Amino acid sequence: MSSLTITTSEAVSPPNPPRADLHLVRGAAVTAAPLTGRGGVSLGAQNAPIGQLQGRPTPAELRRDKEKKAARTERFFAVLPWVLPVALLLIWQLSASQGWLSPRFLPAPSAVWGALADVVHSGQIWRDAGISAKRALLGLLIGGGLGFLFGVINGAIHLFDKAFDTSMQMARTIPNLALMPLMILWFGIGEETKVLLVALGTFFPLYLNTYHGIRSADNGLKEMGRIYGLSPWGLFAHVIFPGALPNILIGLRFALGTMWLTLIAAEGLAADSGIGYMTSTAREFMRTDIVLLGTLIYALLGKGADLGAKLLERTLLPWHQNFQKTARTR
Amino acid sequence: MASKLSKNGAHALNFSSGVLEVAGVADSVRDSILDATERFPGTSGELALENPAALQITGLDKSFGEREVLKDLSLSVPEGAFVAVIGHSGCGKSTLLRLIAGLDEPTSGEIALDGETVSGINPQVRVMFQEARLLPWKRVIDNVALGLPRAARPRAQGVLESVGLGDRAGDWPSILSGGQRQRVALARALAGAPRFLLLDEPLGALDALTRLEMQALLESIWQEHKFTALLITHDVEEAVTLADYVVVMDEGRFIVNEPVPLPRPRDHSDPQFVEITQRLLKQVRAMKK
Numbered sequence: 001m002s003s004l005t006i007t008t009s010e011a012v013s014p015p016n017p018p019r020a021d022l023h024l025v026r027g028a029a030v031t032a033a034p035l036t037g038r039g040g041v042s043l044g045a046q047n048a049p050i051g052q053l054q055g056r057p058t059p060a061e062l063r064r065d066k067e068k069k070a071a072r073t074e075r076f077f078a079v080l081p082w083v084l085p086v087a088l089l090l091i092w093q094l095s096a097s098q099g100w101l102s103p104r105f106l107p108a109p110s111a112v113w114g115a116l117a118d119v120v121h122s123g124q125i126w127r128d129a130g131i132s133a134k135r136a137l138l139g140l141l142i143g144g145g146l147g148f149l150f151g152v153i154n155g156a157i158h159l160f161d162k163a164f165d166t167s168m169q170m171a172r173t174i175p176n177l178a179l180m181p182l183m184i185l186w187f188g189i190g191e192e193t194k195v196l197l198v199a200l201g202t203f204f205p206l207y208l209n210t211y212h213g214i215r216s217a218d219n220g221l222k223e224m225g226r227i228y229g230l231s232p233w234g235l236f237a238h239v240i241f242p243g244a245l246p247n248i249l250i251g252l253r254f255a256l257g258t259m260w261l262t263l264i265a266a267e268g269l270a271a272d273s274g275i276g277y278m279t280s281t282a283r284e285f286m287r288t289d290i291v292l293l294g295t296l297i298y299a300l301l302g303k304g305a306d307l308g309a310k311l312l313e314r315t316l317l318p319w320h321q322n323f324q325k326t327a328r329t330r
Numbered sequence: 331m332a333s334k335l336s337k338n339g340a341h342a343l344n345f346s347s348g349v350l351e352v353a354g355v356a357d358s359v360r361d362s363i364l365d366a367t368e369r370f371p372g373t374s375g376e377l378a379l380e381n382p383a384a385l386q387i388t389g390l391d392k393s394f395g396e397r398e399v400l401k402d403l404s405l406s407v408p409e410g411a412f413v414a415v416i417g418h419s420g421c422g423k424s425t426l427l428r429l430i431a432g433l434d435e436p437t438s439g440e441i442a443l444d445g446e447t448v449s450g451i452n453p454q455v456r457v458m459f460q461e462a463r464l465l466p467w468k469r470v471i472d473n474v475a476l477g478l479p480r481a482a483r484p485r486a487q488g489v490l491e492s493v494g495l496g497d498r499a500g501d502w503p504s505i506l507s508g509g510q511r512q513r514v515a516l517a518r519a520l521a522g523a524p525r526f527l528l529l530d531e532p533l534g535a536l537d538a539l540t541r542l543e544m545q546a547l548l549e550s551i552w553q554e555h556k557f558t559a560l561l562i563t564h565d566v567e568e569a570v571t572l573a574d575y576v577v578v579m580d581e582g583r584f585i586v587n588e589p590v591p592l593p594r595p596r597d598h599s600d601p602q603f604v605e606i607t608q609r610l611l612k613q614v615r616a617m618k619k
C-alpha cells in the first residue's frame with residue numbers, strides 16, 4: 001500500500017523517510033511522532049518496498065490509488081441508502097424480542113416473515129396478490145388509456161378542447177373515492193366497483209399531464225415543422241407528441257400512485273379477495289403480522305410499478321437529458 | 331424615386347420605397363443615400379423586366395391591430411443574389427421575413443417568388459432562425475431529413491457532410507455545441523435544395539470566432555447552391571461580408587440600399603470594405619432617436 005492511502009493505524013509506522021511528500025504523511029507525522037520512539041521508522045523500513053522508501057509514488061501508483069478510492073466511494077454510496085432501513089429493522093427486531101413492543105402493536109420482523117411463509121405456503125398470497133395486480137392493471141388500462149386518449153384529443157383539436165376540457169376540469173375536483181358508496185350501490189362489491197374506481201383514479205393524472213404536454217408544445221418547433229411541409233398529422237407525430245411524451249410519462253407515474261391508493265381503499269371496504277381484503281380481514285382477527293405483511297406487499301407492488309415506469313422512460317426517451325449521461329457515443 | 335443599382339450588370343436590385351420622401355430621415359442619411367446612388371450609377375429600369383426578379387415585393391403593408399409594422403415596402407431581388415437587411419430592433423425585419431416565408435399574410439401589397447404570389451408555405455423557401463430549432467428527439471441525421479421524401483433521404487448525409495458534420499449523424503442534438511446545431515439547421519435547410527433561403531439572425535447567438543467560421547461556410551454554400559438569400563442581421567460587418575446588397579430598414583420602411591461590389595471572400599481590411607461598413611454604420615446611427 002502506498003502512502004496515499006495509509007490509515008491512521010498504519011501511520012504509526014510511516015514507511016516514508018522524512019523527506020517524503022509532506023501532505024501525504026502530515027497527519028501521520030503528527031500522530032505518530034509521540035509513538036514512534038519504539039522503532040516506527042525501522043519497522044516501516046523493513047516492510048516498505050524500496051521504491052517507496054526512496055521517493056514519491058509513481059504516476060501509475062497514484063492513478064491506481066485514485067481508482068481504488070473511486071471504487072471505494074462508489075461502494076460507499078451503494079451501501080449508504082440501505083443503512084437506515086436495515087438499522088430500523090434491527091432496532092425493531094430487537095425491541096420486539098426484548099418485549100418492549102407488544103406483538104399486538106408491532107410484531108417482530110421475524111413474525112411478519114413467518115406470516116409471509118404461511119401465506120406463501122397456503123398459496124393465498126399468489127391468489128390475492130394476483131387479483132390485486134389484475135384489478136390495478138385493468139383499471140389503469142381503462143382509466144389511464146382513456147385519460148391519455150382524451151388528453152391527446154383535447155390537447156390537439158381545438159373543437160374538442162372547447163367542448164370537453166371545462167367539464168373535465170370540473171369532474172377532476174371530485175375525489176374518486178367519494179364515488180365509492182355510489183359504486184357499491186350500483187355494482188355491489190363486485191369487480192366492477194374496484195376496477196372502475198381505479199380507472200377513475202388513473203384517468204385524471206394521465207388526462208391532465210397529456211393535455212398539458214400536448215398544449216405546451218414548442219411554438220418555434222411547430223413553426224419549423226410547418227415550414228418543412230409537415231402535414232397536420234406529421235406535425236403531431238414528429239413534433240407535438242414526442243415533445244409531450246415526458247409529461248405523459250410523468251402522468252403515468254402519478255397514475256400509478258393513485259392506482260394503488262384507490263385499490264387499497266376499495267379492497268378494504270368492498271372486496272372478498274385481494275391484498276386489501278386480506279389485510280382488512282386480518283385486522284378483524286387482530287393479526288397485526290398479516291396486516292404488516294399486506295402493507296409490505298403493497299409497497300413492493302408499488303415499487304415494481306414505479307420501476308416499470310422508469311424503464312419505460314428510459315426506453316421511450318433516450319434523447320432526454322436526464323438519461324443522457326452516456327449518450328456521447330463518439 | 332427608384333435607385334437602380336447594379337453589380338457587374340447581372341444582378342440588379344430594384345429598390346423603390348420612396349427613399350427621399352421618408353419623413354424624419356436625417357439629412358446626413360439623405361446625403362449618403364445620394365452619395366451611394368451617385369457612386370454606383372444604376373442601369374435603366376428595363377433590365378429588371380428582361381430578367382424578372384426572383385423575389386418581388388410591391389407596396390407591402392402589415393399591421394397588427396392598430397400598429398403598422400411594415401409600411402409600403404417595395405423591393406426586387408434578382409435570382410441568386412444575397413441580400414442583407416439591417417435595422418434597429420423592432421423595426422419589422424422578422425415580420426418581413428415571416429411574410430416572405432408564408433407564415434403570415436400581408437395586410438395589403440404583394441410578395442411574389444419567381445413570379446408567383448406567396449400564399450402559405452412554399453417548399454422552395456427554407457428559413458433559419460436564431461435558434462436552431464432542432465427536434466431533440468430525433469438524431470442529427472433524422473433532423474436533417476425532416477420533411478424529405480423517403481427516396482431523398484441519402485441526400486441528408488451528403489449535406490451534413492457539406493457542413494462538416496458528417497460524423498455526427500447519429501448523435502442527439504442536445505450534445506452538440508451551439509455552432510454545430512446551427513450547422514445542422516443549415517444542412518436541414520439545404521437538404522430540400524430550396525431556391526430561397528431566409529435567415530433571421532442565424533448567427534446572432536454564436537461567439538465571435540464561430541460567427542466568422544459560419545459566415546465563411548454560409549458564403550461557400552451559397553456560392554455552391556446558388557439560391558437567393560435574404561439575411562437579417564444586427565451586425566453591419568456581417569452584412570457587408572456576405573451580401574451583394576445591404577438594405578437598411580427603419581420603422582417598417584426601407585431607407586437605404588447599399589450595393590457591395592467587392593470580390594469574395596471579402597477582406598475586412600480592404601479600404602472599400604471599411605468605407606462601406608462605416609457608411610452603413612453612420613446611417614444606422616443617424617436614424618437612432
Ligand SMILES: Nc1ncnc2c1ncn2[C@@H]1O[C@H](COP(=O)(O)OP(=O)(O)OP(=O)(O)O)[C@@H](O)[C@H]1O
Nearest residue numbers: 394395397399417418419420421422423424425426
Ligand atoms: N404577432 C404579432 N402581433 C403583434 N405585434 C407584433 C407581432 N409580431 C411582431 N409584432 C410587432 O411588430 C414589430 C416588429 O417586430 P419584428 O419581430 O419584426 O422586429 P425585428 O425587426 O425582427 O426586431 P429584432 O431585431 O429585435 O428581432 C414589433 O413592434 C412587434 O412588437
Ligand SMILES: [Mg+2]
Nearest residue numbers: 423424425530
Ligand atoms: Mg427579429
